[in-house]
Amino acid sequence: MAKPETKRFYLDACATAPLRPGVFDRMAEIQAHAWANPSSLHQDGIAAADALERARFQIARGFAASPDELVFTSSATESVHLALHGLAGTQATGRLLISSVEHPAVVGAAQQLIAQGWDVQEWPVDRYGRIRLDLLDELLAPPTRLVSLIWGQSEVGTLQPLLKVAEACRARAIPLHTDATQVVSQGIPRWCDLPVDLLTASSHKCGGPRGIGLLLVRPEWRAAMTPQLLGGDQEGGLRSGTQSAVLAAGMATAMEQIERVDPSAIACSGDGIAQLRDAIRERLAADHRLEICGDPEERLPNHLSLLVRDDQSLPISARHLVRCLDHVGLAVSSGSACSSGKDSDSAVLTAMGVPEALRRSGLRISLGHWIRAEDLEPILDRFQAGLDIALNS
Numbered sequence: 001m002a003k004p005e006t007k008r009f010y011l012d013a014c015a016t017a018p019l020r021p022g023v024f025d026r027m028a029e030i031q032a033h034a035w036a037n038p039s040s041l042h043q044d045g046i047a048a049a050d051a052l053e054r055a056r057f058q059i060a061r062g063f064a065a066s067p068d069e070l071v072f073t074s075s076a077t078e079s080v081h082l083a084l085h086g087l088a089g090t091q092a093t094g095r096l097l098i099s100s101v102e103h104p105a106v107v108g109a110a111q112q113l114i115a116q117g118w119d120v121q122e123w124p125v126d127r128y129g130r131i132r133l134d135l136l137d138e139l140l141a142p143p144t145r146l147v148s149l150i151w152g153q154s155e156v157g158t159l160q161p162l163l164k165v166a167e168a169c170r171a172r173a174i175p176l177h178t179d180a181t182q183v184v185s186q187g188i189p190r191w192c193d194l195p196v197d198l199l200t201a202s203s204h205k206c207g208g209p210r211g212i213g214l215l216l217v218r219p220e221w222r223a224a225m226t227p228q229l230l231g232g233d234q235e236g237g238l239r240s241g242t243q244s245a246v247l248a249a250g251m252a253t254a255m256e257q258i259e260r261v262d263p264s265a266i267a268c269s270g271d272g273i274a275q276l277r278d279a280i281r282e283r284l285a286a287d288h289r290l291e292i293c294g295d296p297e298e299r300l301p302n303h304l305s306l307l308v309r310d311d312q313s314l315p316i317s318a319r320h321l322v323r324c325l326d327h328v329g330l331a332v333s334s335g336s337a338c339s340s341g342k343d344s345d346s347a348v349l350t351a352m353g354v355p356e357a358l359r360r361s362g363l364r365i366s367l368g369h370w371i372r373a374e375d376l377e378p379i380l381d382r383f384q385a386g387l388d389i390a391l392n393s
Contacts, residue, residue, distance in 0.1 A: 008329045009379050013205075013302055013368035014154050014182055015333055020207030020254045020369070027209065027250040034245050039232065048245045055248035062255050063216065065191035071215045071222075071235045072243055076181045076202035077105040079215040080148075082228050082239065083177045083198040084109040087146055089226030091175075093117035094145035099131050099160065100124055100351035102150050103179055107347075110148070119143070122351075128295040129158035129352050136165070140172055147174055152182035152266070155348045155364060156294035157303030159183075159266055166195040175221055181205055186301050187261030187269025194263045197221050203247065207369070208254030212247035267298055273367050274301035276376065280365065283380050289316075289387070293354075293362060304365040307358050310391050315361040322363070324393065325386035330379065333364045 010018070034051035036044035053067070060067040073079045084096070084106070098110050100122040110120045123131045123139055131149070140147070147169055151162050162178055169176040177198040183189070184201040191199070199216040203209055217225065222238070231240035261269040268274065281304050284290050293305040308316045318334035325332050345359040354362075371379075 006329045007378070008331065009371070009375060009382065010331045011365045011367060011371070011379070012331050012333045013185070014300075014364060014366035016204045016210070017185065017207045017368050018370065019209070019250075020257050022257075023208055023250045023253045026253040027246050030246045030249040038243050038245055039234065051245040052243050052248050055245065055252040058252040059214065059248075059255055062188050062258075062260065063191040064193070064260075065216055066219075068236070069191070069216050069219065069222070071217060071238050072248055073213045073215055073239055074211060074241075076179065076200050076205075076213045078228075078239075079200040079202075079213045080105040080177075080179060081109045082215055082225075083200060083217075084113065084146070084148060085228050086225035086238070087175055087177065087198065087221060088113055088116065088118060090221065090224040091145045094143040095119045095121055097121050097123055097139055097144050097147045099149055101129050101153050101156075101158070101348045102148070103154060103181070106148050106150065106179055123149075125351050127353050129153055129156045129348065130295055130298070131160055131165070133161060133164065136168055140168055140174060144174060146177075148177040148179070150179045152180070152186075152300045152303075153294070153348065154182050155346065155362065156305040156352070157299040157364075157366075158295040159298040159300065161298075163195065163263060170195050182300055182303075183266055184255075185258070186273075187266055188255060188258050189261060189263040189266070191216055203251035203254065206251070206254045206258060208251040209247050212244065212251050214251075267301060269301055273369070273371070276371060276373060277302055277304055277367055279376055280304060280367075280379065284383070287387075289313075293349075293352075300366075302367040304367075306363045306365070307354070308361045308363055308387075309358075315358050316390055318361050318363045320393075321386065321390045324390040325383065327389060328382045328386045330382045330386060333366070334360075334362065 030051050034047040036048045038049040038052045056067045056070050060070045096118050125131050152159050166176050175197040178196050179200045181202045185205040197218045202213040227238045229240045234240050285292055289309045291307040293307050310316055322334045346362055349359045349362055
């Protein structure tokens with residue numbers, strides 16, 4: 001049966017976002033006039049290097065950071081690996097502490113360190129997906145030498161108490177990395193007010209191009225970090241490979257349009273998008289088949305996570321529901337986009353203690369700046385239609 005021709009609503013911002021206004025035009029401008037290799041010494045290369053450094057300065061200024069603290073990478077995943085492996089190379093082997101709800105990129109990087117003699121321990125979370133702070137002193141005791149903590153969980157939206165952990169790590173001289181990919185898309189924190197040592201972010205979550213990410217690194221750690229890609233010594237020797245001034249300019253243009261926020265106010269950021277998210281949550285929560293998942297208050301402002309059942313309280317496959325919602329013009333996700341193609345239990349929901357029968361029923365709705373208040377009723381109508389199709393098929 002052909003899909004009805006109707007306006008579509010893209011509600012999967014946590015997977016990727018469309019380009020923000022002006023990004024494509026800025027990239028086209030740089031491609032036309034500064035397309036050369038930034039490492040070349042001729043005028044064309046100098047033009048590319050100038051465009052690259054202007055983008056670096058622009059992004060760093062948004063974070064209230066020094067341009068020397070910003071390393072361009074190909075993605076948030078690469079930034080994570082550079083952070084963890086680069087820092088591990090500065091430390092004697094010991095314990096790497098991560099949360100039990102990390103992004104697969106962090107889990108993968110951590111697992112690789114085991115072969116190098118590191119012990120990896122997961123920080124347990126409660127039923128909302130927040131780390132158990134009652135374990136803080138125990139878990140930060142020796143032999144913990146490195147901590148990586150996701151700030152905003154992409155699958156269930158929960159914000160971790162990053163500032164409390166950061167202060168505790170700093171008091172113990174333990175370097176702390178945070179995967180802030182989802183947070184930065186909603187509000188850019190002031191790096192100078194953030195007591196963490198390394199921060200990962202990605203362009204395409206922010207309305208910039210794919211293929212570029214960043215890592216912010218404090219000078220005291222950058223000087224000793226071990227690069228993971230060797231060759232041309234680009235990015236101050238931390239990341240070899242020809243940089244793309246085009247992608248950097250696109251990322252800078254996108255990030256310039258995101259509000260700057262105090263690190264303690266992330267849940268209230270997002271240019272008012274939380275109010276629209278709350279209106280959707282209130283309406284959906286009235287349906288007995290839908291259960292709100294994750295922290296109800298300390299969560300990403302654009303994020304809504306649901307567990308879905310049928311009228312007999314039996315779990316509905318989220319993958320099936322995603323397809324039904326797509327049929328009526330809603331693009332949503334079943335769990336994290338990085339693993340939603342896998343028909344398996346969610347590791348995040350498992351860590352949160354969600355019953356096994358419900359672990360494949362997790363649905364994620366994530367809003368972007370393109371959603372307006374007048375879209376509320378059509379979105380809710382489409383959701384109900386898609387849910388009805390799923391229940392009857």
